[in-house]
Amino acid sequence: MHIMDGALSQEVIIIGSACAVAGLGWGLYKLGTDQHGLEKIPAAAVLSATFFVASLIHVPIGVSSVHLIMNGLAGLVLGAVAFPALFVGLLLQAVFFGFGGVTVLGINLMNIALPAVLVGMAFRPLILKASPKKAAFLGGVAGALAIALTTLCVALCLLLSGEAFFVAAQLVFVSHIPVMVIEGLVSAAALYLICKVKPELLQTVSHGKTVQTPLNNLGLKS
Amino acid sequence: MYLTFSLRIMVFISLIFAFILSLPVPSAFAHKVIASAFTSGEILEGEVGFSNGDVAQDILVEVFDPDGEKIGEARTDAEGFFTFRPTLPVKHLFKADLGAGHIANFSMSKDDILRVLAKQQASSSKASPVQGHSEAREEASAPENRPAPVHVLARDGRAQAAIPPELQDMLETAVRNEIRPLRREITAYKEKNDLQAILGGIGYIFGLFGLGFYLMARQKMKALRS
Numbered sequence: 001m002h003i004m005d006g007a008l009s010q011e012v013i014i015i016g017s018a019c020a021v022a023g024l025g026w027g028l029y030k031l032g033t034d035q036h037g038l039e040k041i042p043a044a045a046v047l048s049a050t051f052f053v054a055s056l057i058h059v060p061i062g063v064s065s066v067h068l069i070m071n072g073l074a075g076l077v078l079g080a081v082a083f084p085a086l087f088v089g090l091l092l093q094a095v096f097f098g099f100g101g102v103t104v105l106g107i108n109l110m111n112i113a114l115p116a117v118l119v120g121m122a123f124r125p126l127i128l129k130a131s132p133k134k135a136a137f138l139g140g141v142a143g144a145l146a147i148a149l150t151t152l153c154v155a156l157c158l159l160l161s162g163e164a165f166f167v168a169a170q171l172v173f174v175s176h177i178p179v180m181v182i183e184g185l186v187s188a189a190a191l192y193l194i195c196k197v198k199p200e201l202l203q204t205v206s207h208g209k210t211v212q213t214p215l216n217n218l219g220l221k222s
Numbered sequence: 223m224y225l226t227f228s229l230r231i232m233v234f235i236s237l238i239f240a241f242i243l244s245l246p247v248p249s250a251f252a253h254k255v256i257a258s259a260f261t262s263g264e265i266l267e268g269e270v271g272f273s274n275g276d277v278a279q280d281i282l283v284e285v286f287d288p289d290g291e292k293i294g295e296a297r298t299d300a301e302g303f304f305t306f307r308p309t310l311p312v313k314h315l316f317k318a319d320l321g322a323g324h325i326a327n328f329s330m331s332k333d334d335i336l337r338v339l340a341k342q343q344a345s346s347s348k349a350s351p352v353q354g355h356s357e358a359r360e361e362a363s364a365p366e367n368r369p370a371p372v373h374v375l376a377r378d379g380r381a382q383a384a385i386p387p388e389l390q391d392m393l394e395t396a397v398r399n400e401i402r403p404l405r406r407e408i409t410a411y412k413e414k415n416d417l418q419a420i421l422g423g424i425g426y427i428f429g430l431f432g433l434g435f436y437l438m439a440r441q442k443m444k445a446l447r448s
Contacts, residue, residue: 004255041431088431
């Protein structure tokens, strides 16, 4: 899943890094301006650590193996704050395990965090209104979708760097189908638990004072 | 009722995790590429593979000089090994593209290349003594390149026996063959992620977020006070 140093052309790396800096800035800005930003930090730390460790859980496929990512859950719970949270996880993975690399940190962050944030935006309003069982189902779909989008982003990066898109996309997508299934199940279980035990974890701004609207569910200021 | 349901889900998930973890997964990672090159008498030998032990079969390895000029190429065999015969006395940079974003970059220093070239020269001058005159002079100007007989030193420092170059080559080949599996094991060991690294990483994460928490809380307190 992680793209390595030297695999991509320079233009792709520069554009990816610029986007990643923008995403990081956006995430930190949201965290700073959010009324309950302080309470988001422990959740962000836990999800960052989850992402960091999930990469060590391997799903064997033939002679090769792929690992879990858990970006969908981060996007659902954290919204834009997933950018800084996943950035920390990625940086430490590069330093400790040699996954990816420092020069491609930006690209990897975009590939992993952008689908997370998009999935979070699309599914969080639906999940907030749903019953726990339905929320679990939606969470599962969101978790699987985040992986699917990530594989497409990776394939797109490879395409822009000169590799044949269809071959690369097929390879990355097909090899991650088991990951999608497992992450879907894990995300569904997590969402079920969150809805039962601590539903306020999913809400960004509203905490009684602010009125719950679809707008601030999206993490936008109303 | 609901509690038991969520409990059941938790048990189910942990069973899945246990199942995944119990599968015979190689300890390292498929998406990390390892590659290395080493001298092997008159040629260079190299190995390209994935860090979980998978070899990279039939992969093109391109060789460049430090200026980025391509000076040759090689192909890996069924075991991920390749050989390359250097001709230029410069640092060699190797690049292998394994597809899907997997790139291996590795190099061999000029000193090692010079040693290999000296061996080549020695054996070619042995093979054709007619053209040996000029080469002999060259060798004399670069005495460190000559494969002089190796003197085995006894404890007191006196030379005891001289090993002829042929035997030296045989010894080197034998030692190389013997340490090859060892080298693989060391590479695999280097790739291993132990619990220390994992716990250390988690510690860093919590520490970093704790710092962020502290800074944000301090800001809030300041805002409250003023």
